[in-house]
Each structure stands twice: as C-alpha cells, then as structure tokens.
Amino acid sequence: MTVRVQEEDFDVAAEITVLRDGDKRVGAVALFLGTVRDMNENANIETITLEHYPGMTEKSLTRIVEEAQRRFSIYGATVIHRIGALRPLDQIVLVAVKSAHRGDAFDACRFIIDYLETEAPFWKKEKTPQGARWVDARESDGEARRRWARVGDASADELDR
Template sequence: MHHIRVQCEAFDIAAEQAALWQGRPQVGAVVTFTGLTRDINEDKAVRRLVLEHYPGMTEKALVALAVEAAGRWHLEGVRLIHRVGTLTPQDPIVFVGVAARHRGEAFEGCQFLIDALKTRVPFWKKEAREDGEHWVGTRASDAAAARRWERRDD
C-alpha cells in the first residue's frame, strides 16, 4: 500500500502515522520522519521558503521511490507527503512513513526514502533570507547520504 501526496495544505502527522498501521494487524513496526522548515540556513535567518515542483513528474518520482523501497525491504505500507507553496519556519514540509512487520526493515526503508527523496525528486526551493531571496541547491551531505543506498553489482 503506497500513499503519495504533493500538496499545499498542512498535514496531520499523527493521522498519517496511524493510517500506516490501524486495521493492519500484520504491522509490527512503524517508522516515520517529519521534516520541518528551518529558520536558519548558511548562518542566515530564513523568513520563508517557497517550494515549487513539476506536477505529474514529482508524483511519478515519489511513486518510483515507494516501489523501489518496497522491492528492497518487506514493507507493509509507505506514505510520502511533501508540501509545496510558501512555508514558514516550523511548518512541516515532508512526511515519510513506513510500516513493516519488523523494525529493521521499517528503519531502513524510511531512511532510504528520505535520503533518496532529497536528491531524486524534482523540488525547487527558494528561501527568503535577511540577505535576499536565494535558490537552494542539493547539499553535499544529502548527496552523500543518497549514495550509500546505490545498488552495486558485486
């Protein structure tokens, strides 16, 4: 079961988490990640963040990640929600939730999804900071995190 949404509206973290396990007695573990909009980047205060995406392409990339994760780990469910539009500090921006029979697969699946999402899904971020508006690129640390999940033919 994969549930993918890209939306402007806020989401209810507890409701999204509960949807992963309620009525599904085979689920033994739920791992979630919620990303929040920060108030600082590169030592500059951030007043707001504007997220843009390519409708259709973004959802397709998120579905592909969910399918890949489910193929690598025995997952009972995946929920990916990413907000777009204008956000302010402390606004939830992304929710990644994974349900599995066992915790190890849930943890790995969730970590893979957020690491891959940061580098493989087309979102564009522009920050309004004290020194003006700036587009935000992929961080080297995000790229390094995503590389550890790359499959290698050994």
C-alpha cells in the same frame, strides 16, 4: 502506498492511523518528519517557497517507494510533501513506513527520504532579510543516497542515472 504533494499542512497522527489501517501484521512504524529551520548558511529564514515539477513529482515519488518495497520487507508507506510558501517550524515532508519489524521500517524510511532529497523534483527558495535565493543542492545529500547503491544492483543503477 500513499503519495501526495499538497499546499495544506498534514496531521501526522491521522496519517499514521490511516497507514496502519487495522493491519495486524504490522509490528513497527517508522517515520521521518522534515521541518523548516530558521537558519541556513548563516542567514535568517523568513519564508521558504517550495516549487515542484507537476507530473514528474508524483511519478518520481511513486518510483522511489516502489523501489523501497522491492528492497525491504515492508507492508506500506506514506509520503507527503508540501509545496508553496512555508515558515520556520512548519512541517515540509512526512515519510512513514509500516513493517513487521523495526529494522526494515527504519531502513526503508531512511532509503525513501535519502532518495527523495536527490531525485524528486522539488526546489527551495529562501527569503532572508538580505533577499531571496535558491537553495543549492548539498553534496552530503548525494553521499546519503550513494550509501544505498550496492555493487551489482541494477535497480540502484536505474535510480542513479
């Protein structure tokens, strides 16, 4: 498992090579790449600044990946989240998962990004021509996470506190 929080950009191809690491059991790698849009709620975005809570962030991301490893048959995962000032087109977040088959790779990748967006302590502040504003959490993020919470699943309850 690789979990990193960094200001620097990342190279997706290089990260996938490191994740695969000559592992011949792997038949599938699924990835999610989040990037900065130029528009949000009808305002043009000049820059966004990503703040996080050092100490809790790494712990939270590690816990989410560990939960994905319990739920799905995967061989490893990489999560990289950038912080600091970013501009439209910049890469923000990478989630990559390796597995024997695509089903588990896709599911685990989606599980990780859905939980990350509701659990990991990151906050976005947008700078627009009208001024700076903190981005509000979207209700759809909570719904995306809840689809993973199965009845009677204690570990989901733990993450859903």
